[in-house]
Amino acid sequence: MGRGDLTNAEWVRTEPRLPASGRRGGRWNDHRKVIDGVLFRLRTGKPWQDLPDRFGMHKTVYEQHRRWSADGTWDQILRAVQAEADLAGRIDWSMVSVDSTSCRAHQHAAGARKKKPRVPKKRTTPQHHRSDEGLGRSQGGLTCNIHLAGEGEYRPLAFLVTPGQWGDAPQMIQVLERIRVPRPEGGRPRTRPDHLGDDKAHSSRRNRRYLRRRQIKHTIPEPKDQRASRKRRGSKGGRPAGFDTEIYKRRNEVERTVNRLKNSRAVATRYDKRAYVFHGTGTVAAVRLWLRP
Incomplete structure (x- = not known):
């Protein structure tokens, strides 16, 4: 196990939530090795072609x-580990x-071809395609x-x-509507925090009406204009x-989440x-934060 790879404890929590078969019906050779390759690239930012040989073919890892x-x-893996944390009482819903x-875009991030992206079968559009x-x-x-909602333990929801x-x-509304933590023991997924804290950039009549309609208590400073x-x-x-002002002091929690x-x-x-x-890529980074104790 190399530095930054999944630990045995993290792998035990991740393995049951992985797809059982590949695109042609056969099992993948080694899910763990491929995920470790994704984590290596996530941590270092190296091109896929420069992945070390211990992760196998770089094209396999990228694909x-x-x-x-x-x-x-x-996304399913992220929600599963969030549900596990919520069941154990490790999500701080008191303040979100x-x-x-x-995020500065590298020059290699530009120039995507204007054509329909390749998608898995049984789907017409990739998740989060723009x-x-x-x-x-x-x-x-x-x-x-990256617009994110973070909870009190410095992890993105x-x-x-x-x-x-x-x-x-x-x-802001789109981000809040993406919060969806399943409840393994039954019931609807949790989507609403106890309290929401935002800065002046999120202050608008539309946002405040939305929060009042959903009965979400909020602390948002009002700009001078x-x-x-x-x-x-x-x-x-x-x-x-x-x-x-006392509640607003907890705004540093989401800023620390961004830094992590x-x-x-x-x-x-x-x-x-x-x-x-x-x-x-951002979801993998979030999963890693949730897997850590």
Whole structure:
């Protein structure tokens, strides 16, 4: 077992949730070796062609990662380990925060062909496929954003990949609706935190209405321009938004979650051309955080 590979304990928790067969009906040679290859590339950011020989053929490792990113296998594994943690009481639902981070795109991430991506059978569109490939041009060049919801133990519950020039406020609802932690003992998956904490970038009337409708308590500071606009409208502007400074101090938790996720070089810098493959790369990084004690 090399540095960064799955430990025996992590493998025992991961193996039951892996697909049993390959594309042609036969079993894969060694799931663990391939996953260790994906983790090596995730940690180092090296090109797939530069994977060490101990992981087997680099094309096999890449194709399995691409296939599992397309058919949602990585997402299923993430939800399974989240359900396991929730059953053990290891998810801090008392405070969930949403934040975004910018990931600089490597030059190799650009230039994806404008054609229909290869997809597994029985699917018409890959999971998380975007026609714009989640890339946008800003002052720093090609970038993409990761919008994520993090819980109190510095682990991501859900995230979304968008082009770099997209704003934060319009993505908050989409991120929250991706939170879906199954309950193995029965019942509907948990989708609602006890409290939500966001920064000024997520403050909007639409977002606050959404949170009130779902009965989610929230702490979001109101920007000066929105506060001034509300006062100009008088009684039609509504009541001032409540704000608890003590609760807002926990905003650092989601920022620390972002830092833990971007410790993986293949997440901090985007090398994947396809948005759904990059989403799979981020999901693998999130699974690794959930597997760690």
